[in-house]
Amino acid sequence: MKHASAGTGIDLPAELDDWAGHQRWFAGKAHSPVLRSIGQWSLPTDAADVRIASHLVIDTASRFSTLYQVPLTARRYPLESATGGLIGQSTDLDGTLWFVYDATHDPAYASALLTFMVTGGAVRGEARPERHVATEDAPSGVLASGDVVHALTLDGAPTDPGALAGMSVTASRVISGEQSNTSIIIDLTDRFGRPARPVIVKIFRVVANGQNPDVSVQSALARAGSRFVPEPIGAVSGEWSDPLSSERHSGHLAFAQEFLPGVEDAWRVALQAAAAGHDFEAQAHALGVATAAVHRDLALAFPTVDATADVVNQLCFSMRERYRLAAREVPELAAHRDAILAVFNRAQAATWPRLQRIHGDYHLGQVLDAPGRGWVLIDFEGEPLRPLAERTLPDIPLRDVAGMLRSFSYVGATILMRDPAVVEGRAVDWTMAARAAFLSGYLGSGGTLAGQEPLLAAFELDKAVYESVYETRNRPTWVQIPLRAVRRLLDQAASQHSTTR
Known part of the structure; x- marks a missing residue:
């Protein structure tokens, strides 16, 4: 044999x-x-x-x-x-x-x-x-x-x-x-x-x-x-x-x-709420609180490092390289080259916080809604396709925040894809309210993103670029979801930049 x-x-x-x-x-x-x-x-x-x-x-x-x-x-x-x-x-x-x-x-x-x-x-x-x-x-x-x-x-x-x-x-x-x-x-x-x-x-x-x-x-x-x-x-x-x-x-x-029996992941919970038109702000706020608490514990449990010029340059180079490769597969991304690179350039020039261990592949599917316990975070492996040596490096917590914001946006876009009867404005309103509540919970009382808006914009855009490639390869009919996000993020970044000059 x-x-x-x-x-x-x-x-x-x-x-x-x-x-x-x-x-x-x-x-x-x-x-x-x-x-x-x-x-x-x-x-x-x-x-x-x-x-x-x-x-x-x-x-x-x-x-x-x-x-x-x-x-x-x-x-x-x-x-x-x-x-x-x-x-x-x-x-x-x-x-x-x-x-x-x-x-x-x-x-x-x-x-x-x-x-x-x-x-x-x-x-x-x-x-x-x-x-x-x-x-x-x-x-x-x-x-x-x-x-x-x-x-x-x-x-x-x-x-x-x-x-x-x-x-x-x-x-x-x-x-x-x-x-x-x-x-x-x-x-x-x-x-x-x-x-x-x-x-x-x-x-x-x-x-x-x-x-x-x-x-x-x-x-x-x-x-x-x-x-x-x-x-x-x-x-x-x-x-x-x-x-x-x-x-x-x-x-x-x-x-x-x-094992936590009788749980649903946050993606299903959020999707059901959005499809029914139910408010999700309290849950999103609580998820922001939980995310911030986990980030604080990680900063105490593992070493943190300064965001040196070399580290910042490497992280921004990685974003540009991912975009360069993505533009080969998704032609519409190539049409936004100057605007996308401008977002990455502004992130490189911003003030970066210290780097620490993060979740690394954070989205609603990585969170469980445990009855009587609340949100529970799971799967801390990071992005499975990245080498293990990269997944264990200190990173910026805003990468996790950006991943969760994109996940909320995907909820709104998904219910529109699945049910044409859903009013687009209602889906957009639900998404923006959930995103704002999550950020409010994450930042806490008096917290602010002042000075770090370019970083969050760059990480969210980087995630949307990745999603464009994923959808092109696996669900071509869904590729407009991340492409619409790219256009929206570029418009927002341009508007923020014009008001701060």
């Missing part, structure tokens, strides 16, 4: 290449992948006739060195509850047939992974034998270790790490619709059989060298006592050899946190 990793000493099911090419987390949509495993680590399990191995694989058909994590379970007998996760079959040398599943659909994997985290498990896996020879100074294979970040009792109070070890998994299910990761909701009972608070475990599909900010940032905020983030529970860290250089790299492989 031809295996996807033939010749490496670590076999993968032959069907894996085709399966991976159809997954939303796979980045190489323009070609068919040819996957090769560079190493694996196995999870111990009490489930009979089940093998669990998590592979780190590269796509040899791509010129990029993206490293993916592919956890697999092999079962002697079909798992009826996970038919949607069936990848293929494999056969041992003795002829034993195994059914191979995407492990995220297998409750045995969910149980084994959570146990591995909360008990501080550690394991060394296999590596490609032709490339890696283990020595005392140069270990081979994938090293994986579990770590308790924060344990919870039934009522949410912190407890000792051993408390979670006695819990049992009663069910697990994969969240649909995710693009860059795979998340599993796990239902639990405690050692006495009582229902416990459910857990959500995020499997990082794209693995990179360095701490994943979703783990490090959210954990730091929880330690700071923030009530605006879910409680973290545990993580899995890994160490592996770089397939291009054989240097050892390390990073996060999975992350567990409390």
Whole structure:
């Protein structure tokens, strides 16, 4: 049988290449992948006739060195509850047939992974034998270790790490619709059989060298006592050899946190309110307050740096470069070249605040409306397509503010796209009121943007330029939404500039 990793000493099911090419987390949509495993680590399990191995694989058909994590379970007998996760079959040398599943659909994997985290498990896996020879100074294979970040009792109070070890998994299910990761909701009972608070475990599909900010940032905020983030529970860290250089790299492989049942994300809540013509100012104001509180905690939890001339120049160069590339794909953007570059130039000449850690990919879909608790911010990974090293750099908080303002604008534009009967003026009024309320909540009593208006204008315009490319590639009929925003932002920026000269 031809295996996807033939010749490496670590076999993968032959069907894996085709399966991976159809997954939303796979980045190489323009070609068919040819996957090769560079190493694996196995999870111990009490489930009979089940093998669990998590592979780190590269796509040899791509010129990029993206490293993916592919956890697999092999079962002697079909798992009826996970038919949607069936990848293929494999056969041992003795002829034993195994059914191979995407492990995220297998409750045995969910149980084994959570146990591995909360008990501080550690394991060394296999590596490609032709490339890696283990020595005392140069270990081979994938090293994986579990770590308790924060344990919870039934009522949410912190407890000792051993408390979670006695819990049992009663069910697990994969969240649909995710693009860059795979998340599993796990239902639990405690050692006495009582229902416990459910857990959500995020499997990082794209693995990179360095701490994943979703783990490090959210954990730091929880330690700071923030009530605006879910409680973290545990993580899995890994160490592996770089397939291009054989240097050892390390990073996060999975992350567990409390699951908040019965919640809706802020995008759905806002969209429903706008479609019904309901006021959203109080909620938007509260979201601004929550955003400001998280930014304050991040500034205390992580180092801040001065916005030196070199840093400002680099950030503004990045905006110009993104626009230059976008104008190649979206002709209407090219027609606004002088006006767009003028906005970026005014931002470069403005006074910049200190830089700090931020959310990095902030919009209404990254916020949950938790009953009795209010807004809860999630997904601190930053923009998934940016290199991890960039996503962990200090940045300007106004980038998050601009992202949320664009998200409110998208709500108004979306209801107009979906329902022609909606009066445009009503949608515009709703949008502008929500944006103003959010800014009011963010700035707080007496707060002002004085002197930083050019920065906010530039970051919001930069976001609209990005959206224009995204819509052109994915939803061409929607591209007028960000293009209208570009025109509006340019008009506003020109008006503000004329009144301050």
